[in-house]
Amino acid sequence: MVVSPFIALDWGTTNRRAYRLEDGGIAAVVKSPKGVSAMTADAYPQELAAIRAELGDLPVLMAGMVGSTIGWRVAPYVAVPADIADIAAQLTWIDDRTAIVPGLSFTDGSHGDVMRGEEVQLLGAALAGQVPPDALLCQPGTHCKWVELTGGKVTAFATAMTGELFALLKGGGVLAPQLTAPVTASDAFRDGVREGAKRDLAASLFGIRASHVLGLRNEADAASYASGVLIGGDVAARIGDGRDVHLVADGDLATLYATAIETLGSRAIVSGCEDAFIAGITHIRKLSA
Secondary structure, three states: OOOOOEEEEEEOOOOEEEEEEEOOEEEEEEEEOOOHHHOOOOOHHHHHHHHHHHHOOOOEEEEEHHHOOOOOOOOOOEEOOEOHHHHHOOOEEEEOOEEEOOOEEEEEOOEEEEEOOHHHHHHHHHHOOOOOOOEEEEEOOOOEEEEEEEOOEEEEEEEEOHHHHHHHHHHOOOOHHHOOOOOOOOHHHHHHHHHHOOOOHHHHHHHHHHHHHHOOOOHHHHHHHHHHHHHHHHHHOOOOOOOOEEEEOOHHHHHHHHHHHHHOOOOEEEEOHHHHHHHHHHHHHHHHO
16 A cells, blocks of 8 residues: 655654655654643644644644643553554544554553553564564663564563663762763773662662762763663663563664663664654554555
């Protein structure tokens, strides 16, 4: 089935990407800092009209936090196990040319988890052949997603607040003055990963303060070490059996997570987020058109 041109919006909390897609490829893209946190409830129609004026008067599919309680309209979650067809069958329609993609939910007894936006990229990576239909996937970020893919369906997932915890440590508290240097995939980062793998997080983090007081570590390495501790704890909780990890990630986070995964004895296989998003949203459009 040939997909006619449409606009795909990856609309997150702090940023937004709008793509004009034609024949499965990107014809144009417009990036904006107008994430949902910068929007008022009544501003979405006018904002969408401006996007259409720039990219074309076309059907629109939106994914991400635009469908959350702080977005335009709540798009109810689809419970896992779920694949791209299950998602496409439960779009929330604003009008007959404008729809919001639902996120996914996972429950296990009293434990629950949710995601919005990542599901398009993670399932899109499988549809594009970037990852196999049975795999452990990871999408790092402020809230890192770990996903079990079975037969091309998301069957379980977990969210780790790894990036947010690092931001909180940098933003205040006793460690903040030591965490000003850039984070790199250095020997200090790898040392932190090995420390984080002990999963004694509170003690490992205080050790950064103690090393400062006692002059045991170069201050320029403290931020990389702290990041390694957090990412190492995150990774160690997921790869105890030495499984390959398919990272759907770009840039520095892809490098850091790949380094942590390989430091702890597993293999990291990286594929890009944008191609995965385009594959996922295009498939949803095929199924819903």
